[in-house]
Amino acid sequence: MTFETTTRRLRLRRPTEADRDFHSAVHSDPRVYAHAPHVIGTPETNKVFFDDILAHWDEDGFGYWVAEDKTSGMPLGWVGVKGAGGDHGDFLNLYYRFVPEAHGKGLAKEAGRAAVAMATQWHADRPVRALVKEHNTASVRTALASGLARTDTTVTLRDDLPDEPPSLLFEAPRVGRVDALDQATREEVLDLWSRVTDAGGAVGFLPGASREAIAAALAAHEEQMAAGDAFAGALREPAGTLVGWGWWVRVPNPLLHHGRWLYRLMVDPDRQGRGYGLVLMAGLHRLAREDGVELLQLGVRSGSGVSAFYAQCGYVEVGRIPGAIRVAEGDDRDDVTMARRVDGQPLRPHGGG
Incomplete structure (x- = not known):
């Protein structure tokens, strides 16, 4: 390297x-x-x-x-x-x-x-x-x-x-792997997820979503974790405060098990503009590499402003479905797929040399 x-x-x-x-x-x-x-x-x-x-x-x-x-x-x-x-x-x-x-x-x-x-x-x-x-x-x-x-x-x-x-x-905050949530961590994640949602973050909900709805989504991720199909990365400041979170999820198809999908990347709104997102992504890449993963994928909605951030983290756009995400009546966004290799090498299409 x-x-x-x-x-x-x-x-x-x-x-x-x-x-x-x-x-x-x-x-x-x-x-x-x-x-x-x-x-x-x-x-x-x-x-x-x-x-x-x-x-x-x-x-x-x-x-x-x-x-x-x-x-x-x-x-x-x-x-x-x-x-x-x-x-x-x-x-x-x-x-x-x-x-x-x-x-x-x-x-x-x-x-x-x-x-x-x-x-x-x-x-x-x-x-x-x-x-x-x-x-x-x-x-x-x-x-x-x-x-x-x-x-x-x-x-x-x-x-x-x-x-x-x-x-x-x-x-610097440090990123640690999480394979199961205790009650204290669960409440921390719910607090963080709610704050990010209300600040307009694209993490699956629109501002004002109830804690109960977010808790149901968290429970679904916990089921994936219990089945061995997902793990999380937790970003914590030196004092222990949880300030960032994201999941790597494995899809059921065994032909795709060398890859993972990134879900619910979130950074505390009060820490925005301080480079924490880059630290969190770097730590998540390390966790994926240590888990033997080779290919990373994620989805973003157009207009959210995050595509440039992921490009800075080495991701390139590999697919787009225009108008697939309906944020509100009359406000349809594109569903954009981005990907990168864990080792940072260029993506090479089959038959492309």
């Missing part, structure tokens, strides 16, 4: 020796360190830092990327996750440093989300965290927008000044 990727505007690639000067330029620029001028890079520290980046790639196969403009190829910054340790355990540190000319454009958020999603899908054995000073409000916003949640933990860093406040610890 080559852990390189693209976002809407960026190419995120593995660094090489040829990137040493760019690394030094970014980490020696005082404008980049306006909130912590005492840790600006020197020739010696930059060398050690860059050598460590290359070594991490050699040893672990992933790490901090060079972020390039996807159109021009111009390098704009450094972003990614890399193993870290210390008093707060083994974790993956989310890192982002961009040239000043790239600030204020949302590029660090865009790249940070890709890094958190990659780590969630492929390196879930360690939590993703970021250590940020509270007065660095831009960095705090980037950590939150990248899909991390603020915790109650603070950390004193080795290079902190004597009177400097500790750093805040942010951590």
Whole structure:
């Protein structure tokens, strides 16, 4: 697996020796360190830092990327996750440093989300965290927008000044597999499902649906789970709050058992805009891969605005039935089917080479 990727505007690639000067330029620029001028890079520290980046790639196969403009190829910054340790355990540190000319454009958020999603899908054995000073409000916003949640933990860093406040610890939510629901989890899912429905989410009901109707749909999914035809992925913040959910369902036809259908993907409306959807999808992809699944499919209704999100997660449209979904009298929507391979390779039609 080559852990390189693209976002809407960026190419995120593995660094090489040829990137040493760019690394030094970014980490020696005082404008980049306006909130912590005492840790600006020197020739010696930059060398050690860059050598460590290359070594991490050699040893672990992933790490901090060079972020390039996807159109021009111009390098704009450094972003990614890399193993870290210390008093707060083994974790993956989310890192982002961009040239000043790239600030204020949302590029660090865009790249940070890709890094958190990659780590969630492929390196879930360690939590993703970021250590940020509270007065660095831009960095705090980037950590939150990248899909991390603020915790109650603070950390004193080795290079902190004597009177400097500790750093805040942010951590990504984590996705766990669920094969059966206890009563507490059942109530959590019903609460989440109701909030998403009332916020207009396309999860099987229109706003105002009763809790009883949603509970009946949940019971049907539980029957699938009990029969071994479905399992769920639960997205929980570090404090344990359930903030996302989705099911992988196997259809009865044994010829299709190498695939799964995604149902009822939902993220807490209060967490919208923070990258949680990408984290949830990445975790669901990991769970499907661990279950031996090869092909993933899902259905969306046109006009819901979610097709672009699923395309960002690697799905492509493979079918459409115009007007198949009647939202209301005079409001018919298309039933759109999208699919992707679990391994991320292109879909290839039979006989198509």
